[in-house]
Amino acid sequence: MGIPFNRDSGRGVDSLGIPSEQFRETVRAALGRQDGPPSEPYSALTHNLTDIEAQAQTVRERIARETPELLDRLAATAGLRGWNVHRCDGAEEALGYVTSLVQTLGASSVARSEQAVFDSMPVDAAIAGAGGLCWPAVYEGPASRTGVRQRLAESGMGITGADYAIAETGSVVVLPRRGLSRLVSVVPPVHVAIVRPSDVVGTLDDLFALRRLEYVRNGGDMGSYLNFITGPSRTADIEQTIVVGVHGPREVHMVLLNEE
Amino acid sequence: MTLPQPTRASLFVTCIVDQLYPEVGVSVVRVLRRAGVAVDFPDGQTCCGQPLYNSGYVSEARKLAERTLDILSDKEYVVVPSGSCGAMMRVFYLDLFANDPELLARAKDLSQRVYEFTEFLVDVVGYESTPVEPATDDRPERGSAVAYHPSCHLLREMEVTNAPQRLLDAAPGVDRVELPDAEQCCGFGGTFAVKYPHISEEMLADKVAAATSSGADTLTACDMGCLMHIGGAVSRQKLPFQVRHIAQVLDGSAG
């Protein structure tokens, strides 16, 4: 099992410590087990593309059927988990909400990702109209790294799309990649996530079924990072008192589009 | 028409009741008989082995457990006025004899037949449905205010979660009051109470404070181990409530 995935893994330090086979031998001895796979196949590990495809198809069909209810549920749950949920009928209303936020915050610098959602939502122009500067947080080669980071640290808001949103948990899921920095949704003190109806899934199980399909389809590449964001950054480490906005955003807004 | 055969119960009274609190055993017998149960008392019984087992002395515990299996081998129902000893016989004997198929089979057999006293009354006899007097709203004011402490092994090993409360609620002259944080351990824990008295006492202090704040005049439970512990503090501190086994409360012997 496990899918061959070809990429160079020649960078950095070689494996240190004891050889993995020796480590596993200790484990096997402790278990009193012979080398080999479990005698009963583990159903959650099937790599049969047809089966996974069928499972994902069932999930997608159910989501399509239930989308209006899922949007309601997402909005309700996300609200409970600390999102400021704003439901919008279209891009224009969404842009209006975002620019009013920028004005309220007095944010002169707003970072955003480069994602398809902004193609039909000219957020740069809208924010410029409100007197702010919205800029894409993308790197132009390693030299720009420090500069982009410093700019992110000085930005009052970060805006991203959502790769998924989970109705069960009220979470926005982002898959950082080209165009979508890991930092744009965590460094600025305010994060705005634009969620389209097609991003919504019902449950954690739905999400992982769909991600598994992508993983197997991609020849075994998960992508380097996957993040659930559910409400603001918070801590209760001093006397169990909840404080929001410790190392991540203190304020998060979910702009939920009612239609694409 | 034939009269139904009375249910027959073999009493395993526990060593602590036998040696220290025989009056509790008398109340157990009286309540069982009043419920129409034919009671016998198997000869030669002593300790089920639980104190040894809980302290890690498994091989010594096995000796006592094996004796107990012998003494109770052919009894239809074994009734134990203790969640702790009951748990030993129902649950832990299975661990104790896990590696001995013959004794394990006998332990399994016993575990099907062993009941804690209140559990037996409610689940087997159906006593609750025929209280001595019907409980009514205009229950006399002179009713005793009784708080119930669910002992840990009764609650979590034997999973007896409501039989004692139901019996108390149906008993005439008993007004059950809620015990705050009732499911918190009293800090007895057998040898724990003498190995780590400083921790045990802290737990005991909270239990005693909860009982005091409940306004009860009587604190009851199904285990004399816990009640010996709590009662030890009550008498030392001359607290304004008494500590009684549930059989004594139901018996009303000092009500």
Next chain:
Amino acid sequence: MAEVVTRQFVPASQAAVKDAQLRQALRRAGTGFDGTRREAIEEVSPEVWEEWREEARRIKEHTIGHLDYYLEMLERNVTAAGGTVHFAVDAQQANAIVSQIARANNVQTVTKSKSMVSEELGLNHTLEAQEIDVFETDLGEYIIQLADETPSHLVAPALHKTRGQVAQLFADQLGVPYTEDIEEMARIARVALRQKFLDADMGISGANFLVAETGSLVIITNEGNGRLCTSAPRVHVGLAGMEKVIPSLQDLAVFLRLLPRSATGQRITSYMSMVTGPRRDEDEDGPEEFHLVIVDNGRSRLLADPALRESLYCIRCGACLNVCPVYQRVGGHAYGWVYPGPIGSIVTPGLVGLGQAKDLPNASTLCGACRDACPVQINIPRMLLHLRHNIAEGPESYRDAGSDTGSLLARGFAAIMSSPRLLGVGRKIGRRLLAPMAKGGVLGQSRIPLVSRWTRSRDLPVPAPRSFSEIWRDELSGKGPTGLQD
């Protein structure tokens, strides 16, 4: 490895129970965490909760039962994603591995998100000895690092500290004006660590789960520090006990439901981050290198004993601590090592050796609240009993001054209880000896060895004049004075 002071349990717990501030902090955390945990269970319904627990347990049982197989799958897939897996048999080796990775990358500054394994290894001291600056970034961990203390709870490391103590610590160590405003204190930590996050060369994280099929490391956090530690530095090192692996991505769902609810009562944490290898070439950011250090450090001993194996199912939620009447009185530090409370009383003897942690399995009333609270149904009392057995009847090396007395008492008790006649004689002797000292049928404070440990605060009944067996024989077996016939 972190210093082991488990032998000090008795004096440490004696001091702890007298510490009113600690008690207040424990009470607040215990009722707070446990209260919301119970609400969260009611919300989904106890029936659904049971289904989740059973599913989680099945997954753990299967994975731990085939751990070698899944470790191999994990290693293969981490490697395929461009990461490197290192296996460490003990703390020293794990520390050496992390040090070497740091040296090879010319690391000067490390930011860390919370990792109990790193506490277990004592990693910070190793790195600091090499003049590497290490910054704990979880607020609780940051506090105890400033105080040079160890965590006292699995999920709330600084639970034992009051706001006043933290305020003083911040004033002393960070040179900020004294403030007891908790929001302000969190802001102080944010400001102090902000630039460290962006400048650090290496990020170190723990792992809540390792997904074998995808080679992913999963961390569950609330503050955002975990995201920053795994995103900003050039190198990311993940530390994990070998038991953290689960087979499939789809197995994750149930654990994401159980863990936050059990830990803090949250329905889900603010963040869940899943790391699969280093950044891809086309990614905007992320570390250039990803290393996963998988640690045994005594876990294979727990694995080898079928009676203790399920202790490796633990997901470190801390629910057992919050409901434990002993932990709630003594706090985490009294246990003398990194893992406190009920689960710690099994894991710690397993990892540091039972011989020097004999108090831990004994310091429990076996009340079973921990097992009821455990999201993977770990039967903690059963394992405590097993360890007690190993101590009482196990190898010579576990024996100490008190062992012979204990064995003698146990044998004496068994001998008396094996003979109703001896028991009767014993009771009569006991009564004759104790009754003259008793008042109102009970013994007050007494100087008799052992007995004094009971009577120091509790009266003790003396043996009854007649046993129940005698009363039965004389009065109850036939028609007796009770007026009731058999």
